[in-house]
Amino acid sequence: MQTKEVVQSFREKTAHYLKQANIVLTEKEKSSIEVADFGLGRLEQVGLQLITYVNTDRYCAKELVLFPGQTCPEHKHPNRANGDRGKQETFRCRTGEVYLYVEGEKTELPKVYPPEDDLQYYTAYKEIVLRAGEQYTIEPDTLHWFQAGEEGAIVSEFSSNSDDASDIFTDTRIDRLPK
Amino acid sequence: MQTKEVVQSFREKTAHYLKQANIVLTEKEKSSIEVADFGLGRLEQVGLQLITYVNTDRYCAKELVLFPGQTCPEHKHPNRANGDRGKQETFRCRTGEVYLYVEGEKTELPKVYPPEDDLQYYTAYKEIVLRAGEQYTIEPDTLHWFQAGEEGAIVSEFSSNSDDASDIFTDTRIDRLPK
Ligand SMILES: [Zn+2]
Ligand SMILES: [Zn+2]
Numbered sequence: 001m002q003t004k005e006v007v008q009s010f011r012e013k014t015a016h017y018l019k020q021a022n023i024v025l026t027e028k029e030k031s032s033i034e035v036a037d038f039g040l041g042r043l044e045q046v047g048l049q050l051i052t053y054v055n056t057d058r059y060c061a062k063e064l065v066l067f068p069g070q071t072c073p074e075h076k077h078p079n080r081a082n083g084d085r086g087k088q089e090t091f092r093c094r095t096g097e098v099y100l101y102v103e104g105e106k107t108e109l110p111k112v113y114p115p116e117d118d119l120q121y122y123t124a125y126k127e128i129v130l131r132a133g134e135q136y137t138i139e140p141d142t143l144h145w146f147q148a149g150e151e152g153a154i155v156s157e158f159s160s161n162s163d164d165a166s167d168i169f170t171d172t173r174i175d176r177l178p179k
Numbered sequence: 180m181q182t183k184e185v186v187q188s189f190r191e192k193t194a195h196y197l198k199q200a201n202i203v204l205t206e207k208e209k210s211s212i213e214v215a216d217f218g219l220g221r222l223e224q225v226g227l228q229l230i231t232y233v234n235t236d237r238y239c240a241k242e243l244v245l246f247p248g249q250t251c252p253e254h255k256h257p258n259r260a261n262g263d264r265g266k267q268e269t270f271r272c273r274t275g276e277v278y279l280y281v282e283g284e285k286t287e288l289p290k291v292y293p294p295e296d297d298l299q300y301y302t303a304y305k306e307i308v309l310r311a312g313e314q315y316t317i318e319p320d321t322l323h324w325f326q327a328g329e330e331g332a333i334v335s336e337f338s339s340n341s342d343d344a345s346d347i348f349t350d351t352r353i354d355r356l357p358k
Binding site for chain 1: 233238267314
């Protein structure tokens, strides 16, 4: 867990970062920026900042912000308990660079590695490099994780309905739902 | 119909306009920008420029560009022949201003009017003004049209699956599918 002050400072940094990239948020959106530390308490290393624009039962759109070197830990979106297909998601890089790793043939000499302390909780090593204007679609129930490059990154996420509670993280210590 | 030269010049103007707003496209995307004149041959007045980032059977994301005063004519997204619900779409204004009109209680003294020559083909007059950072979700089977303000506008469209062929335009002269 992070202190309220740390979360608030990351929220402000995120709003500033988006503004620099000409992405406009309403005041209400700015104050609702989500800062996820995944319960690991190492936000600079393992974390994700996001704003959800819309999330209907059919589609969802978010803006994800990653600070330099920050990692979103490995997870997948399985089929739902009600029989619905799991979340399908498209990541479109808007600024910076993001290194995405998905299930599949391991990339030799990857650009980056998972956080050293958590190495045992990472299994997906097929690398996809996304620079501004590039995108990739992840199918349901496919393990993936991603890390920003040296400048950080802004990533638009377009997807089917989003439901954090149904996500499965490889790292069993992780609890996605904010407290 | 527009000449190839006119379409190409609008495509280039669109790429330039997006670049000015810090929205990065790949070269391939730039050359695939769609310029829709809706078969009316008055592109400056009635038209829409767009790039489709992704369109799966579940969700779709596009960037719409409107030049100053340009109108996207009235239409709706009905339920599909296969029984699927019609397209639900969220418009999020990124730059400029867009005046959106949907079915419902008529707004007195609206900001703008439909193109004079086409007035008989417009019936939706409930006004929603969207400035940068503001958004609105249109439910399926709901008539809507929109016009950009004096600076033009960039609008992100987040939606369920998109299928131009199933759209219904109030103006029976309109043929949405590009030739
Ligand atoms: Zn995911
Ligand atoms: Zn529409």
